[in-house]
Amino acid sequence: MIEAENLTKRYGDRTAVDDLSFTVVPGRVTGFLGPNGAGKSTTMRLLLGLDRPHRGDARIHGRHYVDLPEPMRVVGALLEARAVHTGRSAYNHLLCLAQTQGISKKRLEEVVELVGLTGVARKRAGGFSLGMGQRLGIAAALLGDPSVLILDEPVNGLDPEGIVWIRTLMQRLAAEGRTVFVSSHLMNEMAVTAEHLIVIGRGRLIADCSTEEFIERSTEKMVVVRTPDAQRLATVVAEEGGKVQPDGDSLLTVTHMEAPRIGELAAAEGLVLHELTPRRGSLEEAFMELTRESVEYGASEPKGELR
């Protein structure tokens, strides 16, 4: 379990994390989202005792990180910046870490295999691609078989196969009863990976809820209807309170009415339907909507036409 309580961190006159409180529980993947500069990495550093808060408290299993007797056996962390001695092989890098915490070579080898680096473990880590570097960072995080994982952008640099691999791994680790806290910019990926979300903007909490609730709360549900009788159906649906947006001769987008009711109305009128598809908004849309006010570096609308 991870707890942040009124966490506040300032850099000069800039407040990077502002009175932030949340709890991350075991057994599910919790996504940590926020626009650039929202304070995600700073929060993770505070949780890991790498920075001191000006106010508030960060605890892991009820203790400050610095008070954990064998931290690598409790918390595995992957931070954005790569902290690898580039001249060392991946194996030796992990060996150094393992030796500081009395972790066996057997475990080291297990982890190297788990992250798919067996073939390159003896190669210089400095020559690794971004994706291989991420795998090495994940191996380091998993070395101590920790019950808590804090991963800052673990998907960074991974190819599609790597992305699916890390998703499956995080979900498996959570299903084993571990606490998995992961930040990412890839909304589609988070939507299918994280069951719960903590969303921040300008250092403050914006949402702490299930992924489903987050999407539902901030996007409008709609139903796409395809019918050769679009005009007649549009009239019937509108009379019953649905909001209809026609698109061409045979396509309607309906809001404020659920799909089953639209189907019933069509049946009652003897209208043929070729498609009746409920659509919910995406996590990306929900995120844009909820964080609009807190985007630090937004692009303005392009003026004129783009060629």
Ligand SMILES: Nc1ncnc2c1ncn2[C@@H]1O[C@H](COP(=O)(O)OP(=O)(O)OP(=O)(O)O)[C@@H](O)[C@H]1O
């Ligand atoms: N060491 C530092 N010194 C000064 N300012 C900092 C430092 N670290 C972070 N900041 C500032 O604190 C704010 C939060 O930064 P942080 O890196 O935590 O955000 P983030 O959500 O992780 O961003 P990103 O998604 O871009 O990685 C930003 O305005 C950043 O410029």
